[in-house]
Amino acid sequence: MVAIPAVKRRKITPPSISGEDSPASTLIERVDTGYDDFFNTASRWNLEQDYEQKPRKQKKKEKESTRLPIKTAEGKIEHLSAPEADEDDQDSFLESAAEDSPIERQPVSVEEKSPEVSTRQKILEAKEELARLASLINEDPEEHAGAFKQIGQIAASPNPTIKMLGMATQLAVYKDVIPGYRIRPIADLDSTEKISKEVRRLRSFEQALVGSYQVYVKELARRARTGKDPSEASASIAQVAISCACALLLAVAHFNFRGELLKILVDRLSYNQIDANYTKCRETLETLFRDDEDGTPSLDAVTLLTKMIKARDHRIDESVLNLFLHLRLLSEFSSKASQDRVDKPSAEDRGAGKKLKSKREFRTKKHRKVLKEQKAVEKEFKEADAIVSHEERDRMQAETLKLVFVTYFRILKARSPNLMGAVLEGLAKYAHLINQDFFGDILEALKELIKDAEPLSADDPDDSDSTKPIASTTTITRSTLLCINTAFALLAGQDVAKSASSLSLDLSFFTTHLYQSLYSLALNPDLEYSSKSLHLPDPYSPSPLHDQNPTTTKKPTNKVNLRTTSSLLHTALSAILLPRTTPPVRIAAFVKQFHTLLLHTPEKSSVALLALLQQVLKVHGRKVASLWNTDERRGDGVFDALKGELEGCNPFASTVWEGELLKLHYCNGVRDGIKRVGGILKGLG
The missing domain is CATH 1.20.190 (Delta-Endotoxin; domain 1)
Structure with missing residues (x-):
C-alpha cells in the first residue's frame, strides 16, 4: 500500500456569538492590551525605588562555629565565628530580581568599606x-x-x-x-x-x-x-x-x-x-x-660658631667656647697668627728655594709634556681620593686660627663675665700660636681686667663694706689668677731670643699684683674648691642663690675654669719663681710669704706649696739661703710684708721663723715637707 500523507489540520477560529465575545477572543485582546500598556509605562518606572521597597530575604540560620575559643588580654574567653561570604545573598537577589521583573535589570554596585587597620x-x-x-x-x-x-x-x-x-x-x-x-x-x-x-x-x-x-x-x-x-x-x-x-x-x-x-x-x-x-x-x-684630617670641616664649623656667638651677643654657654680647645691645629699648626693675619714661614725655614741653574735637570720638550700630563693625572687622583696636601691643610688651619682669635679678642673687649674664664683658658692654650702684634694687645686687655678687680683687693679701703657679695669676691679673685696665668703662658709661648729687640716684655705688673693678693688668698675659705664644686651655698650670704619662692632658683655666677683656686695659685707662682732669670729679691720676698701662707692654708694646699718651695730652693737655693741664718743677714732696716712694691719690702732683713712652727703642724705631710726643705738647705751648705 502506498502511504498517503496526513492532511495538515488548520485551526479555525470559532464564530463569535452574537451580543457576547467568545473566551478566546477576549484572551487575545487582553494580551495585546497588556503589552501595549507595558511598553507605554516602562519608561516611567523607578527601578531604584522598587529596589529599596523590595523585601529582603532573611539571614540564614547561623551555623555552629568550628573555631576554638581565645583568651583576651583582659582574661575573658570569647568564641569567634567564621566570616560568611556574601555571594549567595547577591546571587539569590539577582535571581529573584530576574524572576519577578519582566525586564533584565542591571546589578547595582555597592561600595564596601575597607576595615580600619590598627x-x-x-x-x-x-x-x-x-x-x-x-x-x-x-x-x-x-x-x-x-x-x-x-x-x-x-x-x-x-x-x-x-x-x-x-x-x-x-x-x-x-x-x-x-x-x-x-x-x-x-x-x-x-x-x-x-x-x-x-x-x-x-x-x-x-x-x-x-x-x-x-x-x-x-x-x-x-x-x-x-x-x-x-x-x-x-x-x-x-x-x-x-x-x-x-x-x-x-x-x-x-x-x-x-x-x-x-x-x-x-x-x-x-x-x-x-x-x-x-x-x-x-x-x-x-x-x-x-x-678632622682635612681641615675644611673644622673651618666650616668654626665659621658658623663664630657667626652664632656674634649674633647672640656672647649670650651662650661657656662649653661652646671650649670647643675651640679640641681643634687639631693646637698640635699640628706651626705658624703664628693673630686676628687679622698669619705669619708665613720664610723660605729658609721651609728649606725651599729656587734651584741653581747649574743643578737643574735638562729635559726635552716631549719629556716636559709627559711630566705635565702626569701631574694633571695625579691631581685628579688626589681629588678623587679626597687627599689634601700639607699646604692646603695649613691654609685651612690658618684661617681657622684667625677666626678663633677674632672671637677671643671680641669677648675680651666686651668683657662678658660668663665667658671670660673660657677665653683666658683658650688664650693660654694657644699662646704658642700668637704673634707679637696680638701678644701686646692681649696683655693690655688682661691688665685692664685686673685693674677692674683691684677695688676688691686687700688694699682697697672699700673692701670692708659688708654689702659686697662674697661669691663675687671669690669669682674676681679667680679671674685675676686666670689673667696672671694667661700672661705668663703667653710669655712662655713666645720666642724671646728672636723677639727681644722688637717686643717689650714687662710682666712686673702681674707679679706685683699676685704678691699683694697672697694674704687674701691664704684666708680664702674656698681655696680648695673649684667653680663647679658641689657644696652648699652660705645661707647668710648677702646674695643667696634662692629666691623667696622656694620653687625657683638662681644660677650661681661661676666661672668656666674647672681648676681649683689653689691650683691656679700654684701655676702662677711656678711661672714667676722657677725661671733662672728671676731676681733674688723677688724670690726672697715670695719665699718669706710662703711660710706665712703655710700657717693659714688648708692641708692639701700647704703640701702643694711646700713641694713648690722645694723646687724653688733646688734652682735658687744659694740666692735665698741667708733667710734661714741670722748671722748671714744681708739686708738693713725692717721687713715690710704689706709694702705695695715687691722690691721695696726688704725681704733679706727678715728670717723664716715660721718654719719652727710648721715642724709642729698637725699634718704629717706638712711636717715631712718642712724636713725636706731643711735637708735641701743643708745640702747647699
Whole structure:
C-alpha cells in the first residue's frame, strides 16, 4: 500500500456569538492590551525605588562555629565565628530580581568599606616595607635608586613612630651607600662628551642619591627645631633628627650638604637649655675637631660658631667656647697668627728655594709634556681620593686660627663675665700660636681686667663694706689668677731670643699684683674648691642663690675654669719663681710669704706649696739661703710684708721663723715637707 500523507489540520477560529465575545477572543485582546500598556509605562518606572521597597530575604540560620575559643588580654574567653561570604545573598537577589521583573535589570554596585587597620598593624607594615626597601638598596643601589624616594614617602607619615623609623632607616641606608667622594652637580659636568652606558647609569644614580639626600637633610633640619612648648611626640622626633644629623656628620663629613648638617648642630648649641640634645651636639663637634684630617670641616664649623656667638651677643654657654680647645691645629699648626693675619714661614725655614741653574735637570720638550700630563693625572687622583696636601691643610688651619682669635679678642673687649674664664683658658692654650702684634694687645686687655678687680683687693679701703657679695669676691679673685696665668703662658709661648729687640716684655705688673693678693688668698675659705664644686651655698650670704619662692632658683655666677683656686695659685707662682732669670729679691720676698701662707692654708694646699718651695730652693737655693741664718743677714732696716712694691719690702732683713712652727703642724705631710726643705738647705751648705 502506498502511504498517503496526513492532511495538515488548520485551526479555525470559532464564530463569535452574537451580543457576547467568545473566551478566546477576549484572551487575545487582553494580551495585546497588556503589552501595549507595558511598553507605554516602562519608561516611567523607578527601578531604584522598587529596589529599596523590595523585601529582603532573611539571614540564614547561623551555623555552629568550628573555631576554638581565645583568651583576651583582659582574661575573658570569647568564641569567634567564621566570616560568611556574601555571594549567595547577591546571587539569590539577582535571581529573584530576574524572576519577578519582566525586564533584565542591571546589578547595582555597592561600595564596601575597607576595615580600619590598627596603629600597631600600620607600624608593623611600615617596618616590613622599610626593611624590604633597604634590602633592595643594599643589594644593588644603582638598580633600585627609586627606593630612596619611597623610603622618604614612608617617613613623611603623620604617625610619629613611623616617622622616626623612617629617619633611622634613611640614616643607615645613606651611611652604607654614600661614596667616599663629593658628587658634583650635573651642570658642572660636560654634557657634550660621549659617555658609555655604565657611566650614564652611574651619573643618574648619583643625581638621584644627591636629590634624595638633600630632601632628607632638609627634613632633619625642620624636625630638629622644636617650638617653645613642644609636645612629647615632637620632642622625640627632634631628638631622633638631631641624633641622625650627628651620626651623618661624623660618618660622611666629606659628602655634600655638610654645611646644612653643621647648621643643625650650631643652631641647637645657641640655646641656653642644656639637655641630652645639647650634649650630643657638643660632643659631636668635639669628635669632628679631633678627627678632622682635612681641615675644611673644622673651618666650616668654626665659621658658623663664630657667626652664632656674634649674633647672640656672647649670650651662650661657656662649653661652646671650649670647643675651640679640641681643634687639631693646637698640635699640628706651626705658624703664628693673630686676628687679622698669619705669619708665613720664610723660605729658609721651609728649606725651599729656587734651584741653581747649574743643578737643574735638562729635559726635552716631549719629556716636559709627559711630566705635565702626569701631574694633571695625579691631581685628579688626589681629588678623587679626597687627599689634601700639607699646604692646603695649613691654609685651612690658618684661617681657622684667625677666626678663633677674632672671637677671643671680641669677648675680651666686651668683657662678658660668663665667658671670660673660657677665653683666658683658650688664650693660654694657644699662646704658642700668637704673634707679637696680638701678644701686646692681649696683655693690655688682661691688665685692664685686673685693674677692674683691684677695688676688691686687700688694699682697697672699700673692701670692708659688708654689702659686697662674697661669691663675687671669690669669682674676681679667680679671674685675676686666670689673667696672671694667661700672661705668663703667653710669655712662655713666645720666642724671646728672636723677639727681644722688637717686643717689650714687662710682666712686673702681674707679679706685683699676685704678691699683694697672697694674704687674701691664704684666708680664702674656698681655696680648695673649684667653680663647679658641689657644696652648699652660705645661707647668710648677702646674695643667696634662692629666691623667696622656694620653687625657683638662681644660677650661681661661676666661672668656666674647672681648676681649683689653689691650683691656679700654684701655676702662677711656678711661672714667676722657677725661671733662672728671676731676681733674688723677688724670690726672697715670695719665699718669706710662703711660710706665712703655710700657717693659714688648708692641708692639701700647704703640701702643694711646700713641694713648690722645694723646687724653688733646688734652682735658687744659694740666692735665698741667708733667710734661714741670722748671722748671714744681708739686708738693713725692717721687713715690710704689706709694702705695695715687691722690691721695696726688704725681704733679706727678715728670717723664716715660721718654719719652727710648721715642724709642729698637725699634718704629717706638712711636717715631712718642712724636713725636706731643711735637708735641701743643708745640702747647699
